[in-house]
Amino acid sequence: MQRIRPLIVVATAAALLPIGSGTASASAQPSLCASVATAPAPEHSAHGALHPKVRAFLRAYCAWGEAPADIPKYMALFTPTGTLMDTGLAEPIGREIIEAQITNVVKRVEKYRFEPLSVSASPDGRVAFVKARNTGIVDPVGPGLPVAVDYVTMHRLELSGAQVQQGRRFWDQTDLFRPLDPKLPDLFAGPDRNTSAGPGPARPEQSVRERKRAWNTQDIDALVDGVNRLTELTGPGAAKGLKGPEAARAYLGKLFGKVRDLELEPGNTVREGRTTHREWVGHAIVRSDGREVSFGIVERFTRDGRGRTGWDLSFDTLDLVATPKQIEDLRGLIFPRPATPAS
Structure with missing residues (x-):
């Protein structure tokens, strides 16, 4: 198993990358893209301004998300040696497969749109966690009318300048595929929501x-x-x-x-x-x-x-x-x- 070198950074600002935890409930948040396009420091970053290279990347990311069929614009988000690790993959993929994957997405997901929702980034702009909303229309499994999909993805991005050197997307693929195949089981069907429960006890932070x-x-x-x-x-x-x-x-x-x-x-x-x-x-x-x-x-x-x-x-x-x-x-x-x- 490949060992991952831990990197811990303390951020002074908030961040995200396209495609790919959760559901569309996050869509109620205010528009990050609108604020980053018009203000030096988005209101989302209550603790300080985004690093300039993170803000530059995010602007490019948002611009692509509004016009996902522009594949060159998407590929420009990555460095020449940039890679992407995604849920469902055994190992990271390079530019050639990244381009093939996003090309297929925009062909097969009609009206596909990608919207960054939130961001947390390191002070030096080298690492960002981005959450994004993905929407579109897809043909179902078997006969039937096309169905709308609406799902949220979490992206961990390691940046070189204002481009992705190494990205990893974390998301539950069933959020995308269950609308296409309703027979797909739900692992968490019927959990006890315990809505009257109060907060747990105070605990020291774990190492x-x-x-x-x-x-x-x-x-x-x-x-x-x-x-x-x-x-x-x-x-x-x-x-x-x-x-x-x-x-x-x-x-x-x-x-x-x-x-x-x-x-x-x-x-x-x-x-x-x-x-x-x-x-x-x-x-x-x-x-x-x-x-x-x-x-x-x-x-x-x-x-x-x-x-x-x-x-x-x-x-x-x-x-x-x-x-x-x-x-x-x-x-x-x-x-x-x-x-x-x-x-």
Whole structure:
């Protein structure tokens, strides 16, 4: 397993990249693109101005998102050696496959639009976490009328200047594919939302080592108790929020009922005011058939003025609810299959 060198940065401003945790509920947020286009420092960045190269990148990103069919404009977001790691991929892809993938997306997703919603970036502008909304219209599996899709993706971007050198997208593919195939199972169907629950107890912040141990041993109590005064958990299948620690425990119980033997390493961490993003990347085993799959999570901790914390998770569940053949067929609706070498 490839080891990831952790990088921790403390940010003074807020950020995002296209395509690819959650649902469209985030669309109620004010327009980041409008503010970054008209003001030196977006109102979203309450703790300071975005680094100039992050702001320049974000402007270009927003401009492409309004006209996604402009493939050269999309490719200009990446350095000549830039790569992208995405949910559903075994390894990062380079420019040639990135271009083929986005070309297929704009061909197969009618009226596709990409809108950055929020951003948290390091003071030096080298690392940004971006959340974005993706919308469009796609033909369903089997007969039927085209259906609207509306899903949110989380992007961790390592920038060189105002371009992406290494990007990774974290999102639940079922948010895209379930409207196309309603029979696709929902891992988190019917969790206890426990709407009357209050915040959890005050807890000291866990070290990265303690958090890593909790994820890799699937220690639900340690994961939940490690969030200081937890008020609400959001994530795949829980866009409206699960209130209180007990609902969070039930949610993680469903996840760990489908996956085992997590081997996660800490990636980038960005702290911006009261918000912290932390990246975890590695592998896991699907319990149903013993498959090893690439697995990654972004945790976002948002603290309010009274020390209470909202906990948001971005990760994929498609490998956990579908067979390899189903996944291949679903991804084939949108993403290009690898070319077969000529004999």
